[in-house]
Amino acid sequence: MAFSLPVGPQHPIHPEATLIKIEVEGEQVIDADIDVSYVHRGIEKAFEYKTYAQGLYLAERICGICNVAHTTCYAINIEELAGIEAPTRAQYLRLIVEELARIHSHLLWLGLLAHLIGFESLFMLIFRDRELVMDLIEAIGGNRVVPAYNVIGGVRRDIDNALAHKIREALGSLKERVKRYRRVATEDPTIRARTVGVGHLSPSEARDLLAVGPVARASSIKYDVRADDPYIAHAEVPFNIVVYDTCDTWGRMMVRIDEVLESIDMVLYALDHLPSGDFRVKVPPIFKLPPGENVARVEAPRGELLHYVVSDGSEKPYRYKVRTPTLANLMAVREMLRSRGGKAVYVADVPVVFGSIDPCICCTARVLIVDERGQARETTIDELARMRW
Amino acid sequence: MWWSEILEPLVYPGVLYVTFLALLFEWIDRKLVARLQNRVGPYYAGPHGLLQPLADFLKLISKEDIVPLKADRLLFTLCPILALVIMFTASAFLPMVAPYGLASFNGDLVVAIALLTIYALIIYASGIAPPSRYSLLGAERVVLMLIGFEVPLTLSCLSVAIACGSLRISDIVLHQADRYHVLGLCAPAFALFLVASQAELERVPFDIPEAETEVVAGWQVEYASWRLALFRLSRDVEMLFLSGLGAALFLGGPLGPTSSRFSWLLPPIYFLAKSILVLVVLSILRASFARIRIDQFVSFCWRTLIPVSLAYLLAVLWVV
Numbered sequence: 186m187a188f189s190l191p192v193g194p195q196h197p198i199h200p201e202a203t204l205i206k207i208e209v210e211g212e213q214v215i216d217a218d219i220d221v222s223y224v225h226r227g228i229e230k231a232f233e234y235k236t237y238a239q240g241l242y243l244a245e246r247i248c249g250i251c252n253v254a255h256t257t258c259y260a261i262n263i264e265e266l267a268g269i270e271a272p273t274r275a276q277y278l279r280l281i282v283e284e285l286a287r288i289h290s291h292l293l294w295l296g297l298l299a300h301l302i303g304f305e306s307l308f309m310l311i312f313r314d315r316e317l318v319m320d321l322i323e324a325i326g327g328n329r330v331v332p333a334y335n336v337i338g339g340v341r342r343d344i345d346n347a348l349a350h351k352i353r354e355a356l357g358s359l360k361e362r363v364k365r366y367r368r369v370a371t372e373d374p375t376i377r378a379r380t381v382g383v384g385h386l387s388p389s390e391a392r393d394l395l396a397v398g399p400v401a402r403a404s405s406i407k408y409d410v411r412a413d414d415p416y417i418a419h420a421e422v423p424f425n426i427v428v429y430d431t432c433d434t435w436g437r438m439m440v441r442i443d444e445v446l447e448s449i450d451m452v453l454y455a456l457d458h459l460p461s462g463d464f465r466v467k468v469p470p471i472f473k474l475p476p477g478e479n480v481a482r483v484e485a486p487r488g489e490l491l492h493y494v495v496s497d498g499s500e501k502p503y504r505y506k507v508r509t510p511t512l513a514n515l516m517a518v519r520e521m522l523r524s525r526g527g528k529a530v531y532v533a534d535v536p537v538v539f540g541s542i543d544p545c546i547c548c549t550a551r552v553l554i555v556d557e558r559g560q561a562r563e564t565t566i567d568e569l570a571r572m573r574w
Numbered sequence: 575m576w577w578s579e580i581l582e583p584l585v586y587p588g589v590l591y592v593t594f595l596a597l598l599f600e601w602i603d604r605k606l607v608a609r610l611q612n613r614v615g616p617y618y619a620g621p622h623g624l625l626q627p628l629a630d631f632l633k634l635i636s637k638e639d640i641v642p643l644k645a646d647r648l649l650f651t652l653c654p655i656l657a658l659v660i661m662f663t664a665s666a667f668l669p670m671v672a673p674y675g676l677a678s679f680n681g682d683l684v685v686a687i688a689l690l691t692i693y694a695l696i697i698y699a700s701g702i703a704p705p706s707r708y709s710l711l712g713a714e715r716v717v718l719m720l721i722g723f724e725v726p727l728t729l730s731c732l733s734v735a736i737a738c739g740s741l742r743i744s745d746i747v748l749h750q751a752d753r754y755h756v757l758g759l760c761a762p763a764f765a766l767f768l769v770a771s772q773a774e775l776e777r778v779p780f781d782i783p784e785a786e787t788e789v790v791a792g793w794q795v796e797y798a799s800w801r802l803a804l805f806r807l808s809r810d811v812e813m814l815f816l817s818g819l820g821a822a823l824f825l826g827g828p829l830g831p832t833s834s835r836f837s838w839l840l841p842p843i844y845f846l847a848k849s850i851l852v853l854v855v856l857s858i859l860r861a862s863f864a865r866i867r868i869d870q871f872v873s874f875c876w877r878t879l880i881p882v883s884l885a886y887l888l889a890v891l892w893v894v
Contacts, residue, residue, distance in 0.1 A: 190707050197790060212711075300787065303785060304778075304864035305861075375866055
């Protein structure tokens with residue numbers, strides 16, 4: 186007997202209002218549909234009423250976890266259009282904070298995955314070790330979660346030798362812990378039982394459904410904005426793109442764990458090669474941008490993040506568009522949630538599969554179609570699939 | 575004396591004592607798991623949070639009682655009460671203060687195990703009473719679990735009974751007067767018993783019927799107030815019962831070196847210490863795994879646990 190099971194909008198696995206409507210036969214999921222439009226915040230419209238300097242703080246609030254990625258993207262977007270060049274030291278400092286934020290986001294996700302598969306001990310321990318990074322972000326920017334570190338034209342504070350020493354020490358001990366978690370994730374039989382082969386996404390599907398970030402990299406697609414289109418100091422700081430070919434949740438987990446290790450090395454390298462000089466060029470609080478448009482991309486912890494600005498020559502943007510990685514991954518996750526081609530998806534897999542893309546819904550929902558009669562409706566995931574190129 | 579006929583079942587070692595121990599066991603379990611997870615655990619109510627399980631129980635009872643509109647009202651009310659009654663009945667077989675329990679007769683081991691099965695069926699009934707899809711899925715999972723873990727649980731108890739030549743718990747306990755079972759032939763049965771108990775108690779890695787991240791709270795999702803409180807208490811008594819049964823069948827229950835001055839005090843303490851030992855093993859198991867899926871659990875039971883316990887039973891038959 187098949188019946189539909191609503192996972193959401195209120196459900197323990199969702200930190201935000203999301204509805205996954207699944208058709209269930211016994212324990213097996215036949216079909217799934219995702220509705221993310223419960224939290225439309227009108228944030229793109231709000232950009233049009235803010236000056237460029239104010240918009241930075243709005244961009245920071247698009248997402249709680251990847252706020253550093255958003256400010257980085259916003260800052261380089263506006264700087265490119267305005268022709269402002271941030272000093273090299275600022276580029277390195279931005280990279281350090283960006284990678285620290287990536288570490289904290291990946292560790293948070295790892296803890297949440299442990300919670301989703303019922304491994305509460307691992308969840309608690311990872312969240313304890315995540316505090317090391319949170320303390321570093323606080324020491325650098327003055328705030329644990331939203332450091333407001335990037336400004337247009339550079340960064341807000343410098344990193345001195347004492348702070349650099351502190352970062353090196355904390356990252357050293359964190360590296361040992363993450364290596365231990367890597368061993369746990371590789372060897373623990375119950376973690377493997379819950380993640381290996383779960384949420385299969387073949388490389389061709391990943392490419393076809395426009396998956397980004399760790400989801401794509403776990404399906405053996407070597408795509409990382411940091412390497413393919415280097416921004417800030419990424420052209421000068423070496424790193425390896427982590428790619429797994431397991432095409433499942435286990436691969437996504439390993440991609441993120443290995444990226445944490447890579448990020449730690451990148452931060453240490455950037456600290457060792459920190460160029461001297463200014464960390465900021467002064468930009469007036471209200472300035473006008475030449476008419477034109479610009480696109481900036483960064484690799485947020487969840488995948489490729491895209492900001493697009495249109496300027497009409499005034500001190501406020503004419504249009505500001507944000508494409509978050511979760512939106513790009515939604516179509517892929519919907520395919521992953523369906524039982525297809527002999528690969529059964531069970532009810533118990535739904536939170537794990539949906540969690541494996543690291544969903545961040547409040548950054549994603551922003552399209553509301555209002556037609557001429559004033560009827561408002563949301564874009565369905567099928568329409569989204571038809572609109573892809 | 576006539577008053578001991580009333581006091582023994584009701585106070586010591588009856589309902590009141592069992593309730594006290596059950597809440598104490600919940601505290602030990604929660605505190606130990608919390609410390610293993612680098613948390614503080616129960617802290618505020620009473621010294622070291624000792625009163626927290628009682629406080630939780632009382633708070634739940636004081637909550638608003640909600641019955642879903644289309645629920646089967648009879649089942650919805652009966653199930654929590656029956657669950658608690660059955661667990662109290664089962665705990666009467668435990669040799670808590672002497673080598674024999676409150677009720678002791680030939681074949682009481684079989685009755686105790688049968689009560690566990692009935693308990694699982696009541697859980698199933700309580701899952702189908704409310705009109706909720708989550709609780710329906712949870713109830714389905716309870717039955718699937720039952721056909722998985724019941725056989726190993728029964729076989730592990732049965733092999734001990736065969737080794738001792740009796741189906742009476744007190745006989746099995748007295749049989750261990752010179753050496754404890756866990757040191758010899760029955761050690762594998764103890765391991766099987768622990769795994770099956772973990773499944774019976776619906777604890778990680780087998781907390782599949784009430785998996786929070788999958789089916790919210792499974793079969794208990796619609797229960798609130800005193801109904802939920804009774805379910806939780808019955809779960810605590812079950813925890814006490816299974817650790818106590820493990821202590822009685824494999825660790826010699828209340829036996830131990832005695833002195834004539836404290837002969838009334840020492841057996842309960844021995845029993846408690848051994849049960850807590852079993853509980854500690856169960857708690858450590860709870861803290862060290864991820865939850866497995868229901869299909870993985872059933873195949874684990876039928877491909878590994880049941881063949882192993884059957885082979886072991888045959889081995890015991892061969893030796894004895």
